[in-house]
Amino acid sequence: MQPTPTTHDLGHPARRPATPHGRRPNPTAGVGATVGASHSPLTLLVVEKMRERILDGSLPPGHRLVEGRVSAEFDVSRIPVREALRHLAAEGLVTIEPRRGASVTRFSEEQVLELVEVRGNLEALNAKLAARHKDPEQIAKMRRILEEGNRLADANELEALAQLNHEFHDVLSQAAGNSVLQDVMRSLRDRTVLLFTPFNRHRCRQNWEEHAAILRAVLNADPELAAVLALCHVQNAANRSELD
Amino acid sequence: MQPTPTTHDLGHPARRPATPHGRRPNPTAGVGATVGASHSPLTLLVVEKMRERILDGSLPPGHRLVEGRVSAEFDVSRIPVREALRHLAAEGLVTIEPRRGASVTRFSEEQVLELVEVRGNLEALNAKLAARHKDPEQIAKMRRILEEGNRLADANELEALAQLNHEFHDVLSQAAGNSVLQDVMRSLRDRTVLLFTPFNRHRCRQNWEEHAAILRAVLNADPELAAVLALCHVQNAANRSELD
DNA sequence: AATCGGCATACTGTATACAATTACTATTCA
């Protein structure tokens, strides 16, 4: 930790040859591409990758995330991994116990209820704001999504429909135009994704119905209705997933 | 304005070790000297210290936080400092620009409005929840705070009254019993602290009046009223501070 | 004088090194 013991090495403060250590995570590293100029902080790359794996379920709740392993996995040093883990911890996807390390967050039933409560209210606020601001461009986007979604629902293309849900949330966040809210909700959404994903066809369809209703309320510039619908939507999604 | 290079150090005047090799961030006990015993991750200590200095204004918005300087200041290595900076960035108190470093967040007017909007709604939710849950212990606490506050207001002890505001928020968060909400609000509150602090006597008093009203609504188990009052309170506080 | 190019500087990003702590295992003693 300190130069203490080693202080006397002062004579030759580690003038190692070119490659002092046999193992080096690859200079222009894991990113694969080269680079010359492209600087992408490794930390962010690790964050992205890990978030993806957590959200798609490859890293199940409770799974321990040992710094050394992860860093070997991605072929980077522990530092970016540490930072990535802490970043994810701030988002709530990862839990860090001091001196014990990180693991994928496992939510208690109570926490799930709490998440739903907060997220529901914020989605309501978001919908309300979206219904007030009427940016023509956003409105156009919403119209498009609404039509597209209805078409897909009729055609029973549930895969594409699920895809559209992301766009739905995105456009609504955009339309609300509150970046603070956007940030908070992103974190809450990520945390709830794992909890209730509309896997089966029925839910997917019902999900869309509710989304469509919210969109219509927003397009009709009815803030209160939009808010209520959004709140209900979150609660419904939570209830449905409880019936698993 | 740019604090450019040497603006404020960090508080401590000149604390350059000046010892060429004798300089080492604390052998085994170093921490003990400055902060607490050796257990307690340095990162957290740095976070606490820095948050304190940001919130009390010693580190003004826009002030650059250079890792090297901060680490020298606290006599630790850059690693805990980096982690602390990122922690604070996650809370929103610090802004990190890739490859450029960290600085105390400077909020635009728009962001202020956004913060108020979100915080107001969440405080409302919080008050509503608090008014529903009726834990006897929390109720007792609230009663105590209410009485104490009224007493202080009458006695014109504004210093102590300001102190009590913290307790007010704490107890209300506790009473609401939603840890997710608690987390989010803590971050939002920190960010708004700088923006509107009731410095002068008049505001402090009015502030308390509003707090008291919320408390009474909660104690009367009137969730809707509590919510409305909380929302208004945040908005009022924001408006008042704009008149500076 | 204005612009360009290079050099020195300062700082961040990332890698490795090592100490401190916890977790694990085997072993001894009752």
Add this chain to the structure above:
DNA sequence: TGAATAGTAATTGTATACAGTATGCCGATT
């Protein structure tokens, strides 16, 4: 056999080392 314990391995916390990049200064060239 079971509990206590010592010894070891695994893992985190923190320090230092080094490389790459932005920044600012200075001189040279036009």
